[in-house]
Amino acid sequence: MFYMLIDAQLPFAYIGHQGITVDADSGTLYTSTGSAVKNHGWYITKFTYNKNEIPTDFKVIRIFDNSYSKKISAMPSISPDNKILAIRARKNQKNYVRIYDFNEFKKNEDQADKLPYNEWIVDDGLTxxxxxxxxxxxxxxxxxxxxxxxxxxxxxxxxxxxxxxxxxxxxxxxxxxxxxxxxxxxxxxxxxxxxxxxxxxxxxxxxxxxxxxxxxxxxxxxxxxx
Incomplete structure (x- = not known):
C-alpha cells in the first residue's frame, strides 16, 4: 500500500531532524528542537501544524540540564493514552531514556526540567x-x-x-x-x-x-x- 502526501508546512528552523509525536487531546505536536536554538539537545519544541505555512503556537521547552549533550535530537514520544512522555538523552557517552507523567508535564512545562521523572541508561548494545x-x-x-x-x-x-x-x-x-x-x-x-x-x-x-x-x-x- 502506498500513501500520497496531500499537504505540508514550510520548513522551520525551530523543528529538529528526528522525532515527532502528538498530544492526542489537543492535536499539538512535539518534536526535537532545531538549529535555530543554541544547545538544541537540551530542548524539545511544541507547535501547531499549519498547512502551507510555518507552524503556529510554537514553544521551545527546556528539558535537560547542562550536564547532558547539547547536540543530540531528544525525539519526544507520547503514549497513545496521553499518559507517558518518553524522551531520549545523552550524557557521559551514554544514551538515556527519560519518562514523564505527560499530564503533569503539560501543567508545568515552563519548569519541565524540575519535574520528577524516571530515567535510565540504555544498554550499550543498541548503539x-x-x-x-x-x-x-x-x-x-x-x-x-x-x-x-x-x-x-x-x-x-x-x-x-x-x-x-x-x-x-x-x-x-x-x-x-x-x-x-x-x-x-x-x-x-x-x-x-x-x-x-x-x-x-x-x-x-x-x-x-x-x-x-x-x-x-x-x-x-x-x-x-x-
Whole structure:
C-alpha cells in the first residue's frame, strides 16, 4: 500500500531532524528542537501544524540540564493514552531514556526540567559498532528503541518497561530487508522512525529505502506482544 502526501508546512528552523509525536487531546505536536536554538539537545519544541505555512503556537521547552549533550535530537514520544512522555538523552557517552507523567508535564512545562521523572541508561548494545540511535516510541507500557545504519546489516530493536528493565533485545532485525533491493542495488535500508498503532496493537517501523536522491519511505508492522 502506498500513501500520497496531500499537504505540508514550510520548513522551520525551530523543528529538529528526528522525532515527532502528538498530544492526542489537543492535536499539538512535539518534536526535537532545531538549529535555530543554541544547545538544541537540551530542548524539545511544541507547535501547531499549519498547512502551507510555518507552524503556529510554537514553544521551545527546556528539558535537560547542562550536564547532558547539547547536540543530540531528544525525539519526544507520547503514549497513545496521553499518559507517558518518553524522551531520549545523552550524557557521559551514554544514551538515556527519560519518562514523564505527560499530564503533569503539560501543567508545568515552563519548569519541565524540575519535574520528577524516571530515567535510565540504555544498554550499550543498541548503539554498538557505531549504530546511530534512530527512533523511540512508547505504547504506555513499554519503550521501544531502534538503531541502525543505511547499509545491508541487520538493525536493532530494544524494548524496555517503564522502570528501565529490558524486556527484549532484537539484535538481528531484518524487517524490510528484502524490500530494500526492490528500490536499490545496494540494498540501502535505513531505520528512521517508530510509532504505535493503538487500534491494531502494532508497532510501526519506518524505513528509508533506495539510493540517495531517489529514496522512498516505507512503513512495516510488527504485532505487539502483551
Amino acid at each position: 554498538k559498532d557505531n549504530y546511530p540511535f534512530q527512533a523511540i516510541t512508547t505504547d504506555g507500557k513499554y519503550i521501544y528503541l531502534m538503531s541502525g545504519k543505511s547499509d545491508k546489516l541487520p538493525k536493532r530493536l530494544y524494548i524496555y518497561d517503564l522502570k528501565g528493565k529490558i524486556v527484549q533485545k532484537i539484535d538481528n532485525l531484518r524487517i524490510g530487508y528484502d524490500d530494500a533491493f526492490d528500490f536499490s542495488q545496494s540494498g540501502a535500508w535505513e531505520p528512521e522512525g517508530l510509532a504505535i498503532d493503538n487500534k491494531s496493537k502494532e508497532l510501526l517501523l519506518f524505513f528509508a529505502l533506495g539510493d540517495a536522491g531517489s529514496r522512498i519511505g516505507r512503513i512495516f508492522r510488527m504485532k505487539i506482544q502483551d
